[in-house]
Amino acid sequence: MQSAFRRPSEGTFRGFVRAEDIDAVRRLVAATGFFRSEEIAVAAELVEETLVKGEAAGYHFLFADRSEDTAEETNALDGYACFGHNTMTVSSWDLYWIAVAPQSQGRGLGRALLAVAEEQAAARGCEQMWVDTSGREQYRPTRDFYLSCGYRVAAQLEDFYAPGDDKVVLVRRLPGAAGSRIRA
Amino acid sequence: MQSAFRRPSEGTFRGFVRAEDIDAVRRLVAATGFFRSEEIAVAAELVEETLVKGEAAGYHFLFADRSEDTAEETNALDGYACFGHNTMTVSSWDLYWIAVAPQSQGRGLGRALLAVAEEQAAARGCEQMWVDTSGREQYRPTRDFYLSCGYRVAAQLEDFYAPGDDKVVLVRRLPGAAGSRIRA
Numbered sequence: 001m002q003s004a005f006r007r008p009s010e011g012t013f014r015g016f017v018r019a020e021d022i023d024a025v026r027r028l029v030a031a032t033g034f035f036r037s038e039e040i041a042v043a044a045e046l047v048e049e050t051l052v053k054g055e056a057a058g059y060h061f062l063f064a065d066r067s068e069d070t071a072e073e074t075n076a077l078d079g080y081a082c083f084g085h086n087t088m089t090v091s092s093w094d095l096y097w098i099a100v101a102p103q104s105q106g107r108g109l110g111r112a113l114l115a116v117a118e119e120q121a122a123a124r125g126c127e128q129m130w131v132d133t134s135g136r137e138q139y140r141p142t143r144d145f146y147l148s149c150g151y152r153v154a155a156q157l158e159d160f161y162a163p164g165d166d167k168v169v170l171v172r173r174l175p176g177a178a179g180s181r182i183r184a
Numbered sequence: 185m186q187s188a189f190r191r192p193s194e195g196t197f198r199g200f201v202r203a204e205d206i207d208a209v210r211r212l213v214a215a216t217g218f219f220r221s222e223e224i225a226v227a228a229e230l231v232e233e234t235l236v237k238g239e240a241a242g243y244h245f246l247f248a249d250r251s252e253d254t255a256e257e258t259n260a261l262d263g264y265a266c267f268g269h270n271t272m273t274v275s276s277w278d279l280y281w282i283a284v285a286p287q288s289q290g291r292g293l294g295r296a297l298l299a300v301a302e303e304q305a306a307a308r309g310c311e312q313m314w315v316d317t318s319g320r321e322q323y324r325p326t327r328d329f330y331l332s333c334g335y336r337v338a339a340q341l342e343d344f345y346a347p348g349d350d351k352v353v354l355v356r357r358l359p360g361a362a363g364s365r366i367r368a
Contacts, residue, residue, distance in 0.1 A: 038271055087222055090346035128343065155339030157353065159312060162274035169341065 013062040013116055021063065022047045024076040029099050034138070043097055046082055058084045059096070060120060062113050067104075078104040081113040083121060083129070091127035114149055122174045129174060130154075135166030146170045197246040197300055205247065206231045208260040213283050218322070227281055230266055242268045243280070244304060246297050251288075262288040265297040267305060267313070275311035298333055306358045313358060314338075319350030330354045 026044040029035050035043070050057045064078040079100035086092045095117060100110045118129055133142050135156055143153075151170040160167035210228040213219050219227070234241045248262040263284035270276045279301060284294045302313055317326050319340055327337075335354040344351035 042272065088226065089344060090349075092344055127347075130341075130344075154341050155353065157314075157338050157355070160273060160276055160314075163311075165274075169339065171341070 012112065013064055015060070015062060015120075017047055017050045017061055017063075019051060020076065021061075021080075022051070025080060025099075028077045028080065028101055029097070031101055032099050033102075034099075034142075043082070043099075046096060058087065060084055060117070062116055062120075064100075064104075064109055064113065077101065079109045079113055081117045083117045085121075085124070085126065086130070091125050093121045093126040093129050095129055095131045110145060111149060118172070118174055126174055129172050131170045133168050133170065134161060135168045136164075139168075143168060143170070146172075196296065197248055199244070199246060199304075201231055201234045201245055201247075203235060204260065205245075205264075206235070209264060209283075212261045212264065212285055213281070215285055216283050217286075218283075218326075227266070227283075230280065242271060244268055244301070246300055246304075248284075248288075248293055248297065261285065263293045263297055265301045267301045269305075269308070269310065270314070275309050277305045277310040277313050279313055279315045294329060295333060302356070302358055310358055313356050315354045317352050317354065318345055319352045320348075323352075327352060327354070330356075 022044050025047050026040055029040050029043045046057075046059050047061070050059045050061065060083050062081045064080065066076055066078055080097070081095065082097040083093055083095045086094050095114070098110060098113055098117075100113075118126075121129060129151075131146055131151065133139050133146070147153075147170075149172070151172045153168055154171045155167075155169040157167040157169070159165065206228050209231050210224055213224050213227045230241075230243050231245070234243045234245065244267050246265040248264065250260055250262055264281070265279065266281040267277055267279045270278050279298070282294055282297055282301075284297075302310075305313060313335075315330055315335065317323050317330070331337075331354075333356070335356045337352055338355045339351075339353040341351040341353070343349065
């Protein structure tokens with residue numbers, strides 16, 4: 001199972017939302033140790049809103065259900081991604097969340113989730129994918145992850161999250177998007 | 185009435201939301217000519233969500249009800265502001281909307297709405313107020329307005345809203361906030 005995520009495709013991940021994902025996402029996001037309780041609550045709310053409103057909520061999900069080799073763990077999810085069109089824009093999408101359970105990290109799952117999210121977004125008109133993350137030292141691996149996936153730092157907003165905790169805005173112009181072809 | 189907004193205070197504007205504000209905000213925002221139909225819809229939705237959920241929606245409003253000298257106009261509002269705490273942050277607030285009816289512009293109403301919004305936000309823990317606007321030439325007066333109110337450009341995100349339409353992020357560290365005193 002170590003190479004399960006080497007060649008991602010839409011079929012690799014579950015795209016529909018189940019009621020049990022609310023708790024599963026809450027547990028997963030908490031388990032990473034990267035998020036405040038308010039942020040964990042927001043992650044779960046996006047799942048809940050999607051269960052209630054369906055597509056109209058505007059959130060797309062990719063769930064990596066627990067694989068057999070992590071079956072000893074309490075998480076029902078190995079990882080997940082949540083992304084969507086920013087309705088204030090023509091073709092900018094936001095990657096709201098991407099999280100991989102600690103015991104499932106280092107196997108390319110985050111990279112696979114991101115690649116499939118970009119693929120699905122581009123097919124729906126996304127020209128640029130935007131990600132916000134923290135400028136704190138703890139998040140250096142997160143920033144390096146995005147940089148290694150073709151993202152660049154577009155802005156750093158001082159003290160945005162809290163005093164001493166900047167917001168770093170990263171962006172990738174999707175290569176398959178119509179806009180990037182026109183503007184190339 | 186020309187000097188009605190020179191000395192703003194919380195009492196100058198209505199803070200509670202009425203059902204008729206949904207349409208009034210939609211008409212006001214459309215009348216400015218600055219916003220796309222999707223953006224106008226979002227402006228109205230924030231009012232609607234606040235009517236349904238109350239404070240839990242997280243949006244604060246300031247309404248400038250139509251004054252007598254603009255009574256010939258069809259707008260029920262001379263202007264309004266919508267702002268709120270960004271729950272992903274400790275003490276950052278967003279100014280979501282500020283709009284003044286065309287026939288009520290040039291009298292300091294926008295400046296008064298902004299001042300009272302900042303005052304109310306600071307009283308509730310806001311240390312920095314953030315505003316997103318467009319980098320297009322049409323929005324130069326908007327950007328100049330914020331710059332003249334003590335805001336600075338924190339970032340410019342290329343093609344964010346649409347190809348050729350950057351997002352400009354402005355911020356003001358509120359002088360009355362505890363955080364800015366501690367960090368001064």
